[in-house]
Amino acid sequence: MKHFAISVFILFVGISLFSSEPVWTTETRSFECSDLDHFQWVCFPVIDTSSEANQTAAFILRDSIIGDYFKLIKWSQMSMAWISHEMDMWVNLEHTIRYTQGYVIDLYYPFELTTSGYLAPNDTRIELRTEPSGKPKENWIGYFLRDEMEVLHAFQSVLDSISVIRTERWAIFRHPDGWLQAGNPKTLHYGEMVKVVCEHDCDFIWGGGDIRPCEDGYRTPEFYSFVREEEYLSMFVELPNEDPMPQEVALFLNGECRGASVVQDTLVQINAYVRADTTHNDLDIELHYADRDPVGYTVQNPFVDNHPYKRLYYIDLERNSP
Numbered sequence: 001m002k003h004f005a006i007s008v009f010i011l012f013v014g015i016s017l018f019s020s021e022p023v024w025t026t027e028t029r030s031f032e033c034s035d036l037d038h039f040q041w042v043c044f045p046v047i048d049t050s051s052e053a054n055q056t057a058a059f060i061l062r063d064s065i066i067g068d069y070f071k072l073i074k075w076s077q078m079s080m081a082w083i084s085h086e087m088d089m090w091v092n093l094e095h096t097i098r099y100t101q102g103y104v105i106d107l108y109y110p111f112e113l114t115t116s117g118y119l120a121p122n123d124t125r126i127e128l129r130t131e132p133s134g135k136p137k138e139n140w141i142g143y144f145l146r147d148e149m150e151v152l153h154a155f156q157s158v159l160d161s162i163s164v165i166r167t168e169r170w171a172i173f174r175h176p177d178g179w180l181q182a183g184n185p186k187t188l189h190y191g192e193m194v195k196v197v198c199e200h201d202c203d204f205i206w207g208g209g210d211i212r213p214c215e216d217g218y219r220t221p222e223f224y225s226f227v228r229e230e231e232y233l234s235m236f237v238e239l240p241n242e243d244p245m246p247q248e249v250a251l252f253l254n255g256e257c258r259g260a261s262v263v264q265d266t267l268v269q270i271n272a273y274v275r276a277d278t279t280h281n282d283l284d285i286e287l288h289y290a291d292r293d294p295v296g297y298t299v300q301n302p303f304v305d306n307h308p309y310k311r312l313y314y315i316d317l318e319r320n321s322p
Contacts (some may be wrong), residue, residue: 022049022118029115029191030126031069033107037228040105041168041193043142044097048117048218055215057083058093065090069111076140100126102140104230116149120144128158128198136163138286139196143188145206150214151186155196158204164197169218169267171234183237183264184217217264223288224250224260232259232271235302237285238316239266246287246295253283272313285317 048054099120250260
């Protein structure tokens, strides 16, 4: 598994990086792909906004389309939409790519994408919207600032209007006592998509315009491997308070690893790559230690999804005996 799938090489011309004025930029992004991981949650922070034609998917993705590097690019606005290759032709290449829009890419092969255009201004406003009926809605948005930013600072001005924030690496959830997140504080990365459940219509600027760079606390599991799917459910696991603590914790379904996480505290979040038809199976939780054999727990499968955005599930291993 990798830490993050996109490496970026950028040439900036003539303007301070912290200016809100448009900055002409050329960047090359490397999109990685493997048998275990071929989905990427991304956005496009560099777009040539000088003409409508140069903002289309046909123009921005022209080299990757010719090379057939991806099978699908999906996004969500009023409804779900996608670019795909169907009946020997590409569908929806006329789509206009925006700084603020987030996308899921399903890759066939690794590829590099070079774009020239204007880097998204730091003060670009992002809209978060509910369903027309007023029900909560998941918004797919792009994080286009070059500096990493702690997630609660990034959304500081709209935290009362949202309830779930997810990237492809982690998720946090609002609850009556604040925001639930496991391990080190979570950060946002340049060029990634963030999925946000909006409870009340609002709009904001990343960090309220106050850029505070920070270090990323996320760690990639090394002992366990698993296939990462397009979507995941969030399992929060409360570990026994022991010394030494395990190094990693993994989720198994029918003997197959479906997600794992590095242990940073007694509360651990696992991105669980499971499907809806697994709700009647028991799950196995395995703890990996540096100096002794793994310890396993069998727990009742909690994934009973009775709400479209209820992707938070909790298991306390203190209440389960290995």
